[in-house]
Amino acid sequence: MPLPTAPAALRAPARVRWVPLGTFALAALAVVGVAAVVAFLVIGVRSGPLDWVELLSSSTWDPPRSRFGGAAMIFGTAAVAVVAVALAAPVGWAAAIAIVELAPVRWRRLLRAASELLAVVPSIVYGLIGIAFVRPLVAGAAGVPGGDSLVAAALVLAVMVLPTVVAVSVDALAGVPAPVREAGAACGLTRTEVIRSVVLPAARRGMGAGLLLGLARALGETIAVFLVVGRADGRFPTSPGDVLTRLVRPGQTLTTKLNGPESILAGTAGGHWAALCGLGLLLLGAVAALTVIGQRRAGVEGAGRRRRRPTRRSVGGGMGRRSWPGVGRVARDRLVRAGLSCALAANLLLVVAISVVVLTRGAAALRPGFWWSPSVGASGGGIRDQLVGTALVVGVAGVLAAPVGLGLGLVMTEYAGPGLSRWLRTLTLTLGGMPSILLGLWGYWLFSIRLGWGRSWLTGSILLAAVAIPPVVIAVASSVAALPKERREAALACGLRRDQLVRSVIVPQALPGLVTGTLLGLARAAGETAPLLFTAAVFSGAPALPSGIRDSPVSALSTHIFTLAQDSAEPGAAHTAWGAALALVVVAGALVLAAVPARRRMERNR
Amino acid sequence: MTAVRVDQLVVSRGDRVLAGPVSFEVPATTTLGLRGPSGAGKSTVLRALVGLLPAPLCATGAIHVLGVDVASTGVDLPALRARAALVGQTPVVFPASILANAVFGIRHVSRLPRAELRDRAQAALTEAGLWDEVADRLDAPADQLSIGQRQRLCLARALALEPELLLLDEPTSALDGAATAAIEAALAGLRGRRSVMIVSHDPAQLARTCDDVVTIGGTTGDGQRSAAAPAAAPA
Numbered sequence: 001m002p003l004p005t006a007p008a009a010l011r012a013p014a015r016v017r018w019v020p021l022g023t024f025a026l027a028a029l030a031v032v033g034v035a036a037v038v039a040f041l042v043i044g045v046r047s048g049p050l051d052w053v054e055l056l057s058s059s060t061w062d063p064p065r066s067r068f069g070g071a072a073m074i075f076g077t078a079a080v081a082v083v084a085v086a087l088a089a090p091v092g093w094a095a096a097i098a099i100v101e102l103a104p105v106r107w108r109r110l111l112r113a114a115s116e117l118l119a120v121v122p123s124i125v126y127g128l129i130g131i132a133f134v135r136p137l138v139a140g141a142a143g144v145p146g147g148d149s150l151v152a153a154a155l156v157l158a159v160m161v162l163p164t165v166v167a168v169s170v171d172a173l174a175g176v177p178a179p180v181r182e183a184g185a186a187c188g189l190t191r192t193e194v195i196r197s198v199v200l201p202a203a204r205r206g207m208g209a210g211l212l213l214g215l216a217r218a219l220g221e222t223i224a225v226f227l228v229v230g231r232a233d234g235r236f237p238t239s240p241g242d243v244l245t246r247l248v249r250p251g252q253t254l255t256t257k258l259n260g261p262e263s264i265l266a267g268t269a270g271g272h273w274a275a276l277c278g279l280g281l282l283l284l285g286a287v288a289a290l291t292v293i294g295q296r297r298a299g300v301e302g303a304g305r306r307r308r309r310p311t312r313r314s315v316g317g318g319m320g321r322r323s324w325p326g327v328g329r330v331a332r333d334r335l336v337r338a339g340l341s342c343a344l345a346a347n348l349l350l351v352v353a354i355s356v357v358v359l360t361r362g363a364a365a366l367r368p369g370f371w372w373s374p375s376v377g378a379s380g381g382g383i384r385d386q387l388v389g390t391a392l393v394v395g396v397a398g399v400l401a402a403p404v405g406l407g408l409g410l411v412m413t414e415y416a417g418p419g420l421s422r423w424l425r426t427l428t429l430t431l432g433g434m435p436s437i438l439l440g441l442w443g444y445w446l447f448s449i450r451l452g453w454g455r456s457w458l459t460g461s462i463l464l465a466a467v468a469i470p471p472v473v474i475a476v477a478s479s480v481a482a483l484p485k486e487r488r489e490a491a492l493a494c495g496l497r498r499d500q501l502v503r504s505v506i507v508p509q510a511l512p513g514l515v516t517g518t519l520l521g522l523a524r525a526a527g528e529t530a531p532l533l534f535t536a537a538v539f540s541g542a543p544a545l546p547s548g549i550r551d552s553p554v555s556a557l558s559t560h561i562f563t564l565a566q567d568s569a570e571p572g573a574a575h576t577a578w579g580a581a582l583a584l585v586v587v588a589g590a591l592v593l594a595a596v597p598a599r600r601r602m603e604r605n606r
Numbered sequence: 607m608t609a610v611r612v613d614q615l616v617v618s619r620g621d622r623v624l625a626g627p628v629s630f631e632v633p634a635t636t637t638l639g640l641r642g643p644s645g646a647g648k649s650t651v652l653r654a655l656v657g658l659l660p661a662p663l664c665a666t667g668a669i670h671v672l673g674v675d676v677a678s679t680g681v682d683l684p685a686l687r688a689r690a691a692l693v694g695q696t697p698v699v700f701p702a703s704i705l706a707n708a709v710f711g712i713r714h715v716s717r718l719p720r721a722e723l724r725d726r727a728q729a730a731l732t733e734a735g736l737w738d739e740v741a742d743r744l745d746a747p748a749d750q751l752s753i754g755q756r757q758r759l760c761l762a763r764a765l766a767l768e769p770e771l772l773l774l775d776e777p778t779s780a781l782d783g784a785a786t787a788a789i790e791a792a793l794a795g796l797r798g799r800r801s802v803m804i805v806s807h808d809p810a811q812l813a814r815t816c817d818d819v820v821t822i823g824g825t826t827g828d829g830q831r832s833a834a835a836p837a838a839a840p841a
Binding site for chain 1: 656660684685688689691693694696698700701712714760763764767
């Protein structure tokens, strides 16, 4: 009996060649971008004589006499980051435990969102807060004139790092299955004992990752530190006891050195430039290593991660119970819970305090005219041109980042094998953790000097796109990972080719992630200052909308605040700076809020 | 002419044998049942026929489906899957309308105009016994359907391809009595017109719907793992 056969026209599945071609081209763009930054630093190092031993061991930085020792900056960076994380980690961990383990379930999302508000505030605004509050505090407490010091930078960074520690730790704690907790409680353990003996051993790895990612953030932060650290070269402790004294004195970190005028004055070749690029490589290496290790531990890496064998300590946490003489189990339980709640309260208090400060000091922005009148002179007027400039640079960055991020995310999840996929993920994380000042220097070298664009808004857009791409890739990849495997199989079982699968099943699945990731990425990009300073923005004299690409700078909110903040002695400048800061927070906050509905939809689709 | 010819098929992960060895044939326009205890690899065998084994699994032995040697390299698997449509155990609907779900496969493998696609959908939904229930709400989201209706929608999605061979993996395992009856009625309508393979753990169902039944993965009386043995064909 002949088989019933269908007409030939039905058997010619349409190939969609543009899907793989397009995704690969876009992904390649991102890969080339990261490679270019590393290559730029390496070329810079090789452009002049550089004595690595001197760079790492000497603390004498004296460009006119060609002495380039970076030890003081390395010390400054390490001291600032370690003190910041030492302050932030305990509070962040305790607050995370309180959110997941103690707070009522329906409040959990709200509390988490509230503590993440700290992450919405751009670093330039933290810089302003540092100038207005932390410097006087340090000046009063430690008797440092002006208060510029490493510890002031560390205090500001501690607040900035806090949301990272809280968010990653909350994820780790929420990942511990409820039945495990229940089994602990069913044995008669108190809430505190369940946390200590059941939950923490399971979540410890992720919480450790929060610390590493916080440390990476602290090492790479530029602008907030720049405004309060004092930027004094050559301050290296002469004895172990000297370390503490140095902390309350002005210092210099790697990022603040790179963000300073020297990067422009050094030219783009020769010993001075090579030394700066060497410092950049050190910074990039440290931040990239911490970011990649931290993300892998946090479980972003997922597949192929090695499981650590449970050690005696990690499973037996509750066996050797420390005895607190004179305190009963129930009393101890109450005590610990009170302590955890205090940490959460402190966290929320910080959020409230910063909101109040930004709102009251930024009163200038509450006047509608401030938003749509142009700035006048050194510190007067409004911020119309800065808003337009920021919108242009950030908007174009979004247009660039969304397709590249989608392409990279699709290649990573759909086309690449496990090896390449892992490698691309590492690359994305590296780009995500890359100190933005390095992006700024690369953009300055490549676009402003080599391509002769001078200051151009387009350079700013390209650099901010690089800032926004990693969140896009991560969000796209996690939406695609959430695709039920049955749905994939059902599509393949109908005879779809892979490109058709990507176009008709995977891309629709990835869209909410694309939207969320782009909005969150742009919220981060809108607050960036360092990439724009040398490349795209001027304080005054630029038209609101540029007419070309070459030598077409704009004014931007973040760089506007930065310049005003350096001049904070003048009351008018401070007033305008805070007003612009409130406007910037509103812009970033609006982008984050816009991402919420998309995220909701994504969660519902799972 | 045979729709499927399988000879000494073994599916394994590394050294571990997951299914087989198994041999069977499906003559054209007949219905073959595949029976066995859970974990015997029935679904795995079905997936091996159209090259849908998940990554670490690999199949050895000869597999010929609709005249195509599935094991050879360079086979156009998507084209084969459009001719030998598989319906999975859990009813999968795409986040789209009922109509869009019904034409999901055919829309990709052909370039039919929209009106013709709709006709195909109607024919397939009728054949799957779902048309009367959804005719007035084809543009409603498919996830509003009950589980039983979804399973028939999946069947319709496969039928819209007008496949020469239909592979059904536990088509009623998630369903209650009434929904099972609806699916079986749809299968009865296909009998003698298309080649069909049905995997099920329910011998009574296979007896009702199949021309022939093959058992895999059971143990024989002396404790040996049995090779596939054709069971007695039901009357």
